[in-house]
Amino acid sequence: MMKMRRYGPRPRRAAAAALLALLASKATLAQQEEGEIDTSAIAAEHFLKRAMSHSQNKNYEDALIELDKALDIESSARAHRMRGAVHLRLGNRLLALSDFSACIDLEPDEPTHYVTRALIYQVEGNDERAVADYSTAIALKPNNGKWHSNRGMSYMRLGSFEQAEEDFDRAVKLQPTYAEGIFNRAVLRHRLERYEEAIEDYRLVLELKPKWSDVRRNMQLAKAGRPIDGS
Numbered sequence: 714m715m716k717m718r719r720y721g722p723r724p725r726r727a728a729a730a731a732l733l734a735l736l737a738s739k740a741t742l743a744q745q746e747e748g749e750i751d752t753s754a755i756a757a758e759h760f761l762k763r764a765m766s767h768s769q770n771k772n773y774e775d776a777l778i779e780l781d782k783a784l785d786i787e788s789s790a791r792a793h794r795m796r797g798a799v800h801l802r803l804g805n806r807l808l809a810l811s812d813f814s815a816c817i818d819l820e821p822d823e824p825t826h827y828v829t830r831a832l833i834y835q836v837e838g839n840d841e842r843a844v845a846d847y848s849t850a851i852a853l854k855p856n857n858g859k860w861h862s863n864r865g866m867s868y869m870r871l872g873s874f875e876q877a878e879e880d881f882d883r884a885v886k887l888q889p890t891y892a893e894g895i896f897n898r899a900v901l902r903h904r905l906e907r908y909e910e911a912i913e914d915y916r917l918v919l920e921l922k923p924k925w926s927d928v929r930r931n932m933q934l935a936k937a938g939r940p941i942d943g944s
Contacts, residue, residue, distance in 0.1 A: 756786055847860055
């Protein structure tokens with residue numbers, strides 16, 4: 714797997730953190746719909762609740778056992794999403810990819826499934842597939858600045874700088890206070906030796922996050938007309 718260059722605060726670590734944050738936001742159990750009593754659905758729900766409890770207590774192996782039981786009864790996107798999250802906690806990214814691919818098969822119009830899989834691909838360094846999944850998510854829900862910024866990072870690592878800048882511009886337009894999006898654009902402009910534009914973006918980031926040390930370091934490099942370390 715190709716080693717990914719460090720342009721700022723460790724892109725793979727940032728992608729992993731974003732992935733876990735997204736999964737946490739999806740973790741709450743949905744309310745059962747009204748209707749006829751379905752004993753198999755009740756049984757599956759029982760195992761899902763047990764899995765949730767185990768996950769909250771960081772008993773991930775026990776959570777997997779309960780999730781496997783739930784999926785033996787009923788294949789649902791929620792169960793696959795939960796199991797995928799547990800696999801990620803255990804460092805089993807390939808198994809997690811399988812579960813999130815199942816989520817997409819079951820709910821192809823849910824954009825967050827594609828975003829979750831894209832984040833895993835970014836952690837794995839597979840930016841081509843990450844771009845494809847972000848593109849599908851954005852087509853389903855166009856106005857999410859973070860998704861544009863994330864796709865822009867993959868475009869930048871692939872050397873598609875024009876497309877990366879378009880995504881960063883879109884991210885900043887959609888979410889003007891999203892500091893990471895502005896920072897990503899600054900890094901791109903810095904790499905392209907457009908120092909004045911990069912400096913202006915770094916200044917905008919510092920207005921939002923004054924204690925971000927990487928931004929101050931990068932801005933000093935840009936002022937000196939020097940590249941980012943390692944780029």
